[in-house]
Amino acid sequence: MQLKELSERTGITPASIKYYLREGLLPPGEAVHATRASYTERHIKRLQIIQALRHIVHLNIEQIRGILAMADDGAPRLAVLAQVQRVVLDLAVDDGDVTRTRAGDAVVRLRNWPDADSDARDALNRHIAVMESLGITLPMDLLDAYSRAVDGVAGFDLDLTAASTSTDDAILTAAVGMHMHSQLMLKMLALAQASHAIRRFDSPT
Amino acid sequence: MQLKELSERTGITPASIKYYLREGLLPPGEAVHATRASYTERHIKRLQIIQALRHIVHLNIEQIRGILAMADDGAPRLAVLAQVQRVVLDLAVDDGDVTRTRAGDAVVRLRNWPDADSDARDALNRHIAVMESLGITLPMDLLDAYSRAVDGVAGFDLDLTAASTSTDDAILTAAVGMHMHSQLMLKMLALAQASHAIRRFDSPT
DNA sequence: CCTCTAAGATAGAGCCACTATCCAATGAAT
DNA sequence: ATTCATTGGATAGTGGCTCTATCTTAGAGG
Structure with missing residues (x-):
């Protein structure tokens, strides 16, 4: 198919498609x-991914x-x-200058996760430190509950991405997920807070 | 204090402070x-709140x-x-046009939350519907785990906001929290996914 | 031959959050 | 008394980002 059809089938204007081509997001047809190029279903899919990453996940x-x-x-998936x-x-x-905690490491041990990915672990450690520095304390049992919940979903998400037939699909699934x-x-x-607030202020039982 | 000192003590340029005044975010001194106005500690606090809402929470x-x-x-707090x-x-x-689910309602019943705030509940129902429509299934036990975790933190957050001496403080605590x-x-x-991926692909036990 | 569409280049639009400049007014400093 | 710093108020400009529009050259199909 050519540019015009690609535009019609994705709802993205030709001008924008050209922009994505220029920016190297969309491989050339x-x-x-x-003066003629032909695009495939892969281009349609790619445009959908670009839209999702831009407007749902808000990446630039x-x-x-x-x-x-x-x-x-x-690159490997x-x-x-x-x-x-x-x-x-x-x-x-x-x-900035927050003093790191090792609470993230504790979570890793608690969940018995193999601790190889230092990027994600560092991010968690840093984030917990920032929260603490803002006066938001995170008791271990909360981290336990969070990590337990997330532990369950991670395996499932992994199944989803593994089931993706293309790397493009896997990207979409992972990012949007x-x-x-x-x-x-x-x-x-928000709902929990609203509920607690109601219980506390509206029903002085 | 006057504008210049307000600027020095918050690290925000006078031009920006004037902008916030113009936009009605900062009450006039x-x-x-x-040709002279006097500002108080409240203005400093207010500017810090504006900064946090802008650059941490990313509100416009x-x-x-x-x-x-x-x-x-x-308005009441x-x-x-x-x-x-x-x-x-x-x-x-x-x-858009996703068919709503009632999974959010189920969560409310499960947690025994008083179901008065329909805004938050609707938002949750809609969100779950969107996720389902994207092929992200959310089994009830996951929602159970999430809501249980969140139930604990909500009470604590409420304590924090209730302890805020001013409504401005409460806003900051709630939004940033x-x-x-x-x-x-x-x-x-992310950490959970990385860990699962490692376990699955790196150790073929 | 005429029209449609392509690629490629460049420029412009529109939004947002500032940032800068200019002004007249006026109390404070010397 | 005169100079200086600073204010409120008004207006305009900047920079980043994501498009969007225009123009040119050129080939293909009817």
Whole structure:
């Protein structure tokens, strides 16, 4: 198919598609000749992934390019997914001068996780430290409950990504899944807080 | 104190402070006379809140104004905190045409939460529906584990916000707390996934 | 031959959160 | 008394980001 059809089938304007081509997010179509290119179903899928990463997960163009470039360079799937994690966790965040805790390490031991991925563990340690420095204490039994919940879902998510036929699919599943779980937590927390507030202030039993 | 000192003590440029004044995020200082105004500690605190809501929670100016305007209008603290929730949950999100589930209601029953806040419950129902529509299934025992974890922290957070001496403090605690918990979940999930992946692919026991 | 569409290049638009400049007014410092 | 610093108020400009539009050249199919 050519550009126009690609645009119609994805709902993305030709101008935007050209932009994504320029930015290297979308691989060029096969050049039939100098002024005609042909695109495939893979391009449609790729555009859907770009849309999801942009507008659901809220990544910027550069972050998306970094992930997709790895995939296009034929990097092993696990490496690509590690990159997805790194970007979604936003490891570039500057935590400043908080004194680290080792609470994350404790979680790893508690859950009996193999502690190889130091990126994610460091991110967790840093994050817990930041929360503590903000006066949000995290007792071990809370970390226990969180990690237990997350332990269950991780195996399942892994099945999902492993079942993905293409690396592109795996990227989408992983990124959207992480984001959605985090948002789910936000919504549950809100509901829990609202419920507790009602119980505490509205019913002086 | 006057503007210059306010700027020095918060590290925010006078130009930005004027901008926040213009946008109605920061109440004007008490006018000593036509060309001199005096600011108080409250203004310092307010600026810190604005910074946190902007750069940690990533709210935009309009969202911040909506929240702070309620506080300045003397709205009851619970109403202001409900607004904080609404904004952080981003209820404006357009979920489109997913068929709702009642899984959120089930969670409410399971946890024995009083089901008065329909905003948060609707948000949860919608979110679960969106996840299901994306192929992310959420078995009841996962929702059980999530909600159990969150149930514990909600009471504690409520203590924190209740202990806040000012509504401004309560806003800060609530907004930053919600955001931080959600990010914590993201980081734990990443670590769990990494651990599962290692266990599955690196040790073919 | 005429029209459609392509690639490629470049420029412009629109939003957002600042940031800078200019002004008249005015108390404070010397 | 005069100079200086600073204010409120107004207005305009900047920089980053994601598109969006225009223009050119060129080939293909009807």
